[in-house]
Amino acid sequence: MNTLEMRRKLFSRERPDIIYAIGDVHGCYDLLLPLQEKILSDAANHHGSKWIVMLGDYVDRGPKSCEVINELMTPMSGDFERFCLAGNHEQIMLDFLDEPRNDHVWLQFGGIETLQSYGIRQLPEEMKARKALLAEKIPGEHISFMASLPSLLAVPGFCFVHAGVVNGVPLQRQDDRHLLWIRPKEQTRPGSENLFLTVHGHTPVRTVSLSDNRLNVDTGAFMTGRLSAAKITRSGEITVMHAE
Numbered sequence: 285m286n287t288l289e290m291r292r293k294l295f296s297r298e299r300p301d302i303i304y305a306i307g308d309v310h311g312c313y314d315l316l317l318p319l320q321e322k323i324l325s326d327a328a329n330h331h332g333s334k335w336i337v338m339l340g341d342y343v344d345r346g347p348k349s350c351e352v353i354n355e356l357m358t359p360m361s362g363d364f365e366r367f368c369l370a371g372n373h374e375q376i377m378l379d380f381l382d383e384p385r386n387d388h389v390w391l392q393f394g395g396i397e398t399l400q401s402y403g404i405r406q407l408p409e410e411m412k413a414r415k416a417l418l419a420e421k422i423p424g425e426h427i428s429f430m431a432s433l434p435s436l437l438a439v440p441g442f443c444f445v446h447a448g449v450v451n452g453v454p455l456q457r458q459d460d461r462h463l464l465w466i467r468p469k470e471q472t473r474p475g476s477e478n479l480f481l482t483v484h485g486h487t488p489v490r491t492v493s494l495s496d497n498r499l500n501v502d503t504g505a506f507m508t509g510r511l512s513a514a515k516i517t518r519s520g521e522i523t524v525m526h527a528e
Contacts, residue, residue, distance in 0.1 A: 291370055291435035291460050299439040300365075301332030303516045304525070307339055307492075307501035308371065308485040311346025311397060315511035316355060319527035323513060326525070327364070332518075334364050337437060339485040339501060340371025340446030340464070343430075344394025346506040350401040353426045370433035371446040372464040372486065378430055381422070384414050435463040438480070441520065447486035448498065468498065483514060492524045 304323045309316050320336075327334050342356060343349035360366050373394065380390040384407070388395075399407070402421045408414045437444040438455050448466040449458055467487055481499055488504030492512050499522065505511040515523040 291433065293436040293456065293458070294367070294434050294438070295455075296437075296439045299441065299518060300335045301518045302327065302330055303335045303337055303439075303442070303444075304513050305337045305339060305444060305483045305499075305501055305516065306513045307503060307511065308341035308488075308505060309338070309346070309352050309511060310341055310344055310373070310394070310506040311349040311352055311401065312505040312511055313346075313348035313351040313355065315505050315509070315527045316352060319511050319513055319525065322525055322527060323515075324362070324364075326515065327362075336360070336364060336366040337444045337483075338366065338368040339444065339483070340369045340433070341373045341485060341502075342368075342371065343377055343398045344373045344390075345397055347397060348401050349398040350426070353429060357425065357429050367437055367444075368429075368433055369437060369444060369446055370430070370435050370460075370464060374430040374433060375464055378427070381418060381427060384411070384418060435460045441480050442483055442516065443480050444483045446484060448484050449482055468496075468500070471496075471498075483516075494522070 323336065338356060342352045356368050376390045376393060377395065380388045380395060404417060404421050408417060436455060436458060443449060443455060445463045447464055448468065448471050450462050451471060481497055483499045483501060485502035487500060488502050489500050492503065492514055493500045499514055501512055501514050503510045503512040509528055511527045513525045515525060
């Protein structure tokens, strides 16, 4: 995927009855499955429309990136819709696959673990052989899935992104570079123009945290062994869920 290509941004005029937003998975397939089971069990007690929103960074650092992508590409059963947003790790993996150099930053960014999850233990020195091995081991469907991920999902009162938004810029005009890479310290305190709560991951925190009109759901699963989700009801009530 060319880094200059813009990703889709999704907007809904209606909010579902319940949204479950899941933080950065980072190859922690063995945490994603039990968290999904907790969500499905919790949702069985509620009527109405239900979404799962994945906040990006499905690959790298953890041991089972391939399995995570397979899971996210599998349609959910029941009355759930699942939306998967792009993270910076999906973007940089695509950049590597476009030009798989030995000195590419992705290989020090968690890419080695991702390659291993696809059965690649060592990359050939010769570029042609390297590209051939990557094409053989990494399914084209996985690449297409990561390339097609939207960078933003907005519903009344809430905006879901991987990293954050630039305050004062209309959501339709937000730059994907910021949506996938910005850090909280780079964002100014939101003003009256930000009439929504930004739900994001990207910057690990000890526990799910709410500050400056931002809800951070990334609890560093690959480091802490804890994958977190925020349950948001139509009334705006927020409940935190974990798998450990």
